[in-house]
Amino acid sequence: MRIELSVNGNAIEVDVEPTTMLVDVLRDHVALTGPRVTCGVGLCGTCTVLLDGEPVSSCILMAPLALGKQITTIEGIPRDDEVVSCFDRQHAFQCGFCIPGMVLTAKNMVEHGTATSREQIREGLGGNLCRCGCYTKIVDAIEEAAR
């Protein structure tokens, strides 16, 4: 089916099967490789994108379900974004594989005012896994961004 999606502010038309996952549309049709598949079952958060500003797992979201919504990937976040700068300053990454998902989740928490304590930040990141184990620094970065 032909669908028109709004990705990082641009209208994109793609021809896909209804069961094509949004992450595959973004990577294979739109060449946005920030969202990436690790678990493929909604658990780990490396495929996180924002739908109308809210984080979702794009690895289990069938593409037509994103019709009419604003999709934001890490590529749609400006380089000088405050949350991104805090990750930089705190050196809150090693390989960086999980970071797009971490940053998008963090942005949503900071915007909603749900990053007011380390405990709350840890709770909010419950579904984002970092294989390099950078959690302490990631929490530092989000704490700084929320100040």
Added chain:
Amino acid sequence: MSWQMPSTVDEALRLKADNPGATVIAGGTFLGILSGQGLLDNDEWISLQNISELKTLGTEGDLSVGAMVTHRRLELTPVVREDWPGLAQAFGVVASPRIRNVATIGGVLADADYASDPPSMLVASRAVAEVASVRGMRRVPIEDLIAGHYETTLADDELITRVVVPRPRGKGVYRKFRTRSREDRPTVAVAAAREDDRVRVVVGAVSDRPQHYADICAAWKPGDEDSAREIGAAYAEAIRCIGDGRGSAAYRRRVVGVEVRRVLMQVGP
């Protein structure tokens, strides 16, 4: 493959009646996994995504939740948190915010996974589902909707359109006991809804469907630790627990006793 997006309930019911084999999709979190893993052999979809009447949330009198209302909305809507705190709690501990932003109340009930959080709290709260088809509408208490492992009493042409949750007559508490990670499903789910000096305790995730024993609950003395312990022991005795990757049957039985006691102390005195 076809993907239909009706914009009214009537239109959706007609499509479903004409093609009972088509798969209804709500948030798609459960179906997304099945499809992604190649476990679904289906190419006709009826998506509820454009039906705005299914997204309404009424909070005057009883809580009236359209089938497409997400877990996240129930978790965060201030009136729900204030007046139905046990319910907001049960929806708020499902998976991660990413799943709660998408998963719907209709989806979790129709899915009937034994290890879901909301069903026990909904049963404890005497919630009733409105189930519709071209043949008409019927009201089904949640305990009669969920029949067993991934099994409901919905007919092929029926949809859940709404879930009505009465205004609580006392404290409601949901306790999720996890044995693995933060975003995992429950090993033992315990919900309690107080109704004046009585209580409804429901235990989920330990067998094929939520378990409630009115006769055991009838012995409850609010605030009394011994009474809470006895009821916990009676629930542990009564339920035939299953074992799975989250815990063995024997382990679950132990935990049921403890968690039922704890929830009763939380809703008492």
